[in-house]
Amino acid sequence: METRWRTVDIIVASVIAVAFAAVFYAWNNLWNAMESVALPWRAFIYGVWLIPGVLGPLVIRKPGAGLYTEFVAALVSALFGSTWGLGVLLSGLVQGVGGEFGFAFTGYRSFKLGNALVAGTLAGGGAALLDLNIYYGAFSNTDKALYAAIVMVSGAVIAGAGSWALQHSLATTGVLDRFPSGRERAAV
Amino acid sequence: MTAWLRRRDATAKLLAAALLTAAVLSTVDPFVTAVAIGVELALLPLTGLSAAQLWRRGWPLLLSATVVLVFTVLLGARTGPVVGTVAGFEVHEPALGYALRLIAIGLPGFVMFATIDPTDLADSLIAHVKVPPRFAIGALAAFRLVPLLTDEYRLIRLARRARGIDAGWNPVAHLRLAASATFGLLVGAIRRGIRLATAMEARGFDRGQPRTSARETRFGWSDGSVVLAGATLAAALILLKFVHT
Amino acid sequence: MSTVEFKGFGWRHAGRKAWAVRHFDLRIEHGERVLLAGASGAGKSTLLAALAGLLAEDSGEQEGEVLVDGAPARQRRAGTGIVFQDPQTQLVMSRCGDDVAFGLENRGVARDEIWPRVDAALAAVGFPYDRDRDTAQLSGGEQQRLAIAGVLVSQPRLLLLDEPTANLDPAGAQLVRAALAKALHEVDATMILVEHRLEDALTLVDRVVTLGEEQEPLVVPHRPGPGAGPVLLTAERLALRHTGNVVDEVVRAGEALVVEGPNGAGKSTLALLLGGLTKPAKPGRVHAPGERRPPHRWRASKLAGRIGSVFQNPEHQFVTSTVRDELLLGGRDPKVVDDLLSRLRLDRLALANPYTLSGGEQRRLSVATALAAAPDLLILDEPTFGQDPRTWRELVDLLADLRDEGRGLVIVTHDRDLVRALGDRRLRLDHVGDRRLRLDRA
Numbered sequence: 041m042e043t044r045w046r047t048v049d050i051i052v053a054s055v056i057a058v059a060f061a062a063v064f065y066a067w068n069n070l071w072n073a074m075e076s077v078a079l080p081w082r083a084f085i086y087g088v089w090l091i092p093g094v095l096g097p098l099v100i101r102k103p104g105a106g107l108y109t110e111f112v113a114a115l116v117s118a119l120f121g122s123t124w125g126l127g128v129l130l131s132g133l134v135q136g137v138g139g140e141f142g143f144a145f146t147g148y149r150s151f152k153l154g155n156a157l158v159a160g161t162l163a164g165g166g167a168a169l170l171d172l173n174i175y176y177g178a179f180s181n182t183d184k185a186l187y188a189a190i191v192m193v194s195g196a197v198i199a200g201a202g203s204w205a206l207q208h209s210l211a212t213t214g215v216l217d218r219f220p221s222g223r224e225r226a227a228v
Numbered sequence: 229m230t231a232w233l234r235r236r237d238a239t240a241k242l243l244a245a246a247l248l249t250a251a252v253l254s255t256v257d258p259f260v261t262a263v264a265i266g267v268e269l270a271l272l273p274l275t276g277l278s279a280a281q282l283w284r285r286g287w288p289l290l291l292s293a294t295v296v297l298v299f300t301v302l303l304g305a306r307t308g309p310v311v312g313t314v315a316g317f318e319v320h321e322p323a324l325g326y327a328l329r330l331i332a333i334g335l336p337g338f339v340m341f342a343t344i345d346p347t348d349l350a351d352s353l354i355a356h357v358k359v360p361p362r363f364a365i366g367a368l369a370a371f372r373l374v375p376l377l378t379d380e381y382r383l384i385r386l387a388r389r390a391r392g393i394d395a396g397w398n399p400v401a402h403l404r405l406a407a408s409a410t411f412g413l414l415v416g417a418i419r420r421g422i423r424l425a426t427a428m429e430a431r432g433f434d435r436g437q438p439r440t441s442a443r444e445t446r447f448g449w450s451d452g453s454v455v456l457a458g459a460t461l462a463a464a465l466i467l468l469k470f471v472h473t
Numbered sequence: 474m475s476t477v478e479f480k481g482f483g484w485r486h487a488g489r490k491a492w493a494v495r496h497f498d499l500r501i502e503h504g505e506r507v508l509l510a511g512a513s514g515a516g517k518s519t520l521l522a523a524l525a526g527l528l529a530e531d532s533g534e535q536e537g538e539v540l541v542d543g544a545p546a547r548q549r550r551a552g553t554g555i556v557f558q559d560p561q562t563q564l565v566m567s568r569c570g571d572d573v574a575f576g577l578e579n580r581g582v583a584r585d586e587i588w589p590r591v592d593a594a595l596a597a598v599g600f601p602y603d604r605d606r607d608t609a610q611l612s613g614g615e616q617q618r619l620a621i622a623g624v625l626v627s628q629p630r631l632l633l634l635d636e637p638t639a640n641l642d643p644a645g646a647q648l649v650r651a652a653l654a655k656a657l658h659e660v661d662a663t664m665i666l667v668e669h670r671l672e673d674a675l676t677l678v679d680r681v682v683t684l685g686e687e688q689e690p691l692v693v694p695h696r697p698g699p700g701a702g703p704v705l706l707t708a709e710r711l712a713l714r715h716t717g718n719v720v721d722e723v724v725r726a727g728e729a730l731v732v733e734g735p736n737g738a739g740k741s742t743l744a745l746l747l748g749g750l751t752k753p754a755k756p757g758r759v760h761a762p763g764e765r766r767p768p769h770r771w772r773a774s775k776l777a778g779r780i781g782s783v784f785q786n787p788e789h790q791f792v793t794s795t796v797r798d799e800l801l802l803g804g805r806d807p808k809v810v811d812d813l814l815s816r817l818r819l820d821r822l823a824l825a826n827p828y829t830l831s832g833g834e835q836r837r838l839s840v841a842t843a844l845a846a847a848p849d850l851l852i853l854d855e856p857t858f859g860q861d862p863r864t865w866r867e868l869v870d871l872l873a874d875l876r877d878e879g880r881g882l883v884i885v886t887h888d889r890d891l892v893r894a895l896g897d898r899r900l901r902l903d904h905v906g907d908r909r910l911r912l913d914r915a
Contacts (some may be wrong), residue, residue: 051422051424051428059413059417094316116371119371126337174329175330215415263853387782389773402678415788424563426557427557430553432551434579435579439581442591
């Protein structure tokens with residue numbers, strides 16, 4: 041398996057990151073607007089922030105895709121003026137590493153649903169750990185556990201299963217033909 | 229004077245902000261955090277941003293912090309000394325600390341980024357931090373597509389209305405519409421990305437030979453002083469933390 | 474100056490059953506200026522990509538050879554420059570000077586040599602702005618001019634242009650042709666140009682090579698309509714933001730109203746306003762007879778059934794995953810859908826994913842989806858954008874038929890031939906507003 045990133049790999053990973061950074065902008069506002077929903081429960085929507093770290097590897101299928109895509113998404117969203125400033129970069133790193141593990145543990149040879157679910161859950165776990173330490177340290181222990189659980193479930197469902205479904209739908213449109221992930225569909 | 233910070237090297241600014249952020253992260257003491265916020269606010273005039281611009285970007289930060297405060301006051305852990313009472317609820321020190329911390333971290337972040345030009349950032353990271361040029365320039369090129377993508381998203385939403393699809397008052401329908409539009413956006417964005425990558429390759433990008441830079445990125449004393457200022461403030465905050473407890 | 478040779482060349486993209494090009498032979502000598510013509514899908518873009526060395530070995534299957542100066546094209550990439558048709562996805566940097574310098578940076582040229590060469594390239598194409606200008610603020614034609622400078626700066630021996638004016642309005646296209654003509658005086662390169670509009674390109678070349686069948690030149694007779702019927706929509710005092718154009722118009726059944734003008738005059742904005750998709754600025758209003766509320770306040774399903782909008786980029790309107798589902802969307806009658814599919818020759822594509830269709834097929838699909846809701850009025854934004862002569866003619870015939878059946882048409886376009894063919898009435902928007910503030914970016 042070729043591990044060197046082609047130009048098209050770099051650009052498309054960057055484009056996915058940038059597109060999601062724009063989505064984050066809206067999603068950040070949604071998070072803030074959900075003041076009526078108490079904090080741990082709000083975390084059900086957390087998975088959206090974790091998508092780049094899982095979708096990146098599913099599309100590009102090279103080592104480092106999870107980390108790169110998630111981190112660039114975080115960087116760009118900070119450039120847009122994200123609420124959480126530089127903290128977002130740290131989150132991006134940790135989430136990206138989590139996503140990366142989901143594919144690293146099978147040696148970057150398997151990009152199936154199982155990998156995506158693991159990646160999403162791990163990214164969520166990392167994110168929750170970070171958040172609980174930095175922002176929500178004053179929660180009660182039950183709330184902390186609840187938060188972590190919800191974030192990981194959201195990671196598995198939205199970022200894991202969601203990214204997997206997203207990659208498949210993208211492949212059927214033919215737009216991923218330059219990538220191994222797109223060549224799985226039948227010749228047109 | 230107001231644009232001074234804008235002209236400083238991007239890595240220097242990033243480093244200063246990171247040091248400050250790290251110092252804030254090391255404490256949950258509301259007093260120290262409040263001092264940090266005070267210092268950050270004092271530096272705002274240097275950025276050249278108007279009060280209106282700051283408010284426009286900053287209000288979500290304030291909102292977040294308030295929400296965190298409210299939630300932790302109402303339902304958070306009842307540990308730590310009581311700092312005051314609001315509406316009959318006791319405000320514990322850690323709760324206030326976390327809320328203020330959100331602001332203290334958010335501020336340097338968005339101020340730094342508001343004064344950083346993306347091209348300068350890429351150049352600076354390549355020159356001073358040795359980030360591989362392929363990735364930095366690649367990300368920069370993709371970043372340039374952002375205004376196009378936002379226009380396109382708007383058009384895609386309008387196109388759906390023209391097709392007879394709208395969401396009305398139903399939040400689930402809204403989400404489905406947003407998801408469908410985002411999918412369309414992704415397809416368009418990836419297509420553009422592929423065309424861009426082809427054009428970049430055609431112009432010799434990533435051909436394996438070392439790249440030069442047309443723009444100079446100097447790191448002079450004034451840039452160094454930004455890092456120094458960040459380091460000093462960070463150290464001062466940490467010192468304050470020890471003195472205060 | 475390079476020699477170019479194709480020997481039995483064929484290419485099949487990965488994932489496709491059909492060959493893009495096959496058994497192609499051609500020889501071009503040093504310094505020749507060649508126009509490559511032919512129908513869409515004949516493989517012209519593939520040939521240029523092959524010459525530029527851009528067809529990666531792992532992205533498809535090759536037959537025969539493509540040689541530049543006697544060596545495989547992939548090895549001669551450094552001496553070849555190519556300009557593509559979409560200005561936005563060729564520009565890399567946000568400042569004009571930086572973008573032109575990009576090619577030199579990639580080739581490891583020393584900094585003190587870069588800027589003089591950048592200035593020379595900008596002068597060669599007659600670029601009027603200074604280096605710090607924001608690339609996003611340029612018009613399409615100016616961006617293409619910049620792209621040409623960005624390619625010329627590396628002093629290529631082989632210059633390739635793949636439909637450089639296809640995405641531009643007439644003013645922009647003229648700008649690009651002038652820039653090319655000027656640059657070609659000073660540049661010592663073999664040139665291959667792919668263009669649909671033959672008449673415009675002939676002044677730039679010495680030789681024409683046609684792929685596939687000869688395309689008859691476009692003969693554009695005016696097709697008169699049945700005469701105007703009842704009023705479908707009225708627009709009063711519609712101010713098109715940032716341009717200074719104000720529109721008062723009436724749209725009738727059985728009539729095609731053509732809105733013309735340069736890019737930036739607000740044509741797309743007007744299309745959105747008439748289509749009930751954006752809200753007019755006071756005191757302007759749009760209203761349909763017999764309706765109390767203006768179109769922008771109608772529910773979407775009602776809007777689709779009365780006023781159909783066909784966007785410039787058909788992909789913006791795709792919602793489902795097969796062609797047939799696209800037409801069935803919104804609960805349409807399957808029988809009507811099947812009729813539409815055969816009328817628009819989309820029946821054999823009924824199960825294909827909309828995004829996999831060719832440009833012409835996508836265009837027909839987006840018209841079909843608008844028609845499926847059976848609206849009385851159709852608003853089309855640049856429907857002939859990027860079409861070759863054959864698909865162009867098909868589309869014009871289709872639109873004329875729709876109008877003759879009694880529908881009203883509003884067509885926003887800068888295609889003069891379309892205006893001549895279908896324009897029963899014309900609305901001209903002249904003023905171009907401040908580029909930084911306007912909405913449409915075509």
